[in-house]
Amino acid sequence: MKIVVVGAGEVGRFLCQTLSEVGHDVIVVESSEQIAQEVDEATDVRVLEGNGTSANLLQNAGVSDCDFFLAMTSDDRTNLISGSLAKALGAKVTIARIHDQTYADNSLVNYQLHFGIDFLINPEALSAVVLAKAIRHPGRVAVENFARGEIEVQQVRISPKSKFAGKKLGEMRLGKGVYIGLIQREGQAEVASADLVLQPDDCLTLFGHTDAVNEVRLKFEPRNKSDIIRVVLFGGSETAIGLVRLLKNPRFKIRIVEGDAKVCQQLAERFPNVTLIHGSATSLRLMEEEQVGSADYFVACTKDDEINIMTCLQARKLGAKHVQLVISKPDYEHVLDDLRETLGVELAVAPRTATVNEVMRYISRESSQELMELPAGAGKIMEFRINNDSSMANKTIRDMPPGAVVVVLMHKFQAKLPSADDVILAGDRLVVIVREDRIKAVTNMLT
Structure with missing residues (x-):
């Protein structure tokens, strides 16, 4: 090309x-x-x-x-x-x-x-998506990258006290913005269908907008209130702003340490629920006073790689449970790969790498790609690009073949959870949960 x-x-x-x-x-x-x-x-x-x-x-x-x-x-x-x-x-x-x-x-x-x-x-926003993924739900599939961080993927187990236990999926009213994509039961996994009856202890994979998924989750697990997660961000950068937006659920208590008083003021006005600390995380005294050692996550996201590395070492030594950082210099990416275990840094994100990976997805010659293999051999989560000669072009979501559930529809200017009446157009991208025995047929139909 x-x-x-x-x-x-x-x-x-x-x-x-x-x-x-x-x-x-x-x-x-x-x-x-x-x-x-x-x-x-x-x-x-x-x-x-x-x-x-x-x-x-x-x-x-x-x-x-x-x-x-x-x-x-x-x-x-x-x-x-x-x-x-x-x-x-x-x-x-x-x-x-x-x-x-x-x-x-x-x-x-x-x-x-x-x-x-x-x-x-946005390189910083892409970096924030990678960082937030590990904070919001460790091990979550990367479908949210497709939707630029807008689509949440969570697993939830049905409590015997849930009002949904014993009901068919087709009878449930979850509200807008949430889909059930996969059901796991006794070691078996199955793509969701309207006739499936939910049972206590079933494990569901939910797709949806962050707020909607968290609200629905409590209906499946009425007594399972999420614990508070304490997050300290060092640097009021665009990456930090992206993280604040992605971690807007009340269970995340966020503090930002920023050395520029003007930036502190601006961030305090934009995000009244975030605690702003004027100072530098390079100060051991400030780190101790702000009890950084008790944080669940410490994320160094300034534009200075050396400072990011040193403050992460400091936070890890003080006792922070999980440490992440942003790296901008290409040479440091390889060093951190070798020293990650020694330094205690769980995740290092490079904006330039995140940007190039995103661009390569757009320009890939492949019309389909696998995002994740589902448990127990149930199938795969796949991304499809709809071409002009696709048999699904100009048809609606309800025309999708059995054994396939569309969980994200991305048109040029937006990513959304589709409704049955949404029309699939050439150039659109779909994220689809496909049953194992239907992968070949669905791939042929979509591509």
Whole structure:
């Protein structure tokens, strides 16, 4: 495929190298003469030096017939403008990297739709999704990455005191925003269907929006109140903001340690339920005073890798149960892989790696991929991209074949839990729970 990339910083360069190595025809546009020369010498890509917001330069780069256009500079405005221009010039699919959460707020204006960009990718938000996954529900499947952190996946066991025990799934009214996808019983697992009768001690896999899933969970486990989870975030970065949004359930008690008083004030105004501490986690005295050692999770998410590493070591020594951090420098990623056990850091997330992984999912030639194998050989959770020649294109969710449950429908500008009447369009992506004996038939029908 022909791919044009604007921006050859850490993310753009890594992306160009990865795309080139798997056989794509890559053209990169870079405004810095020095960086352009370095990329030209180090990678097998065509390099053009110049302004990525110049329509003439983009035309010369061949955006009019490119399969993908990727705006990956560190400046949001440059990415939005160049992505919009590329779409107007004929690029088939445009993806823009953003940092400011402002552009993800669709309450007044849908920026993605306004600029005509197919996908907006926020490296910090992607990192927050990975970190939050381990905090919200350790071991949870990564379906939430597909929905940019909006879709929660939880397992719940039915209490004998639940009003749902003894009822058919088709008779239950869970409310909007929640699906039952899988039922496990006595070592056997089965994809949910309307005629299945729930029994005490059944284990259900729930899909839905975070608040809705947590509310429904209490109906299945009336006496199982979630324990309070104490989370300390070091640094009021975009990653921290993403984590606060993903951990908004009351069971998470969040404190943010931030050295900039102005940032503290801004965060306190935006998130009144979060405790802000003005200071530095590099101070052992402050860490002891704030009882960081009693935290369930300590997450270092500043933009300084060295400080993140040192504060994690400090938190682990003080007794924090789980320690996570964000790493930006490529060289440190490999070091941490080797020293993770020694340092006691359970999870290290690299924004550039998270971004490249997300981009590679969008541009994959594969029309289907496996996300997870279900327990007891019941089947798989799979992601499908609907092409023009798919037999399910322009049909509704209710037309899906038996043995398959669609749990996420992603159209260009939104990810949602589908209703039976939602129409499946070419270009949509579906996350589907598929029974083992139906995988081949469902795959053939969708692709």
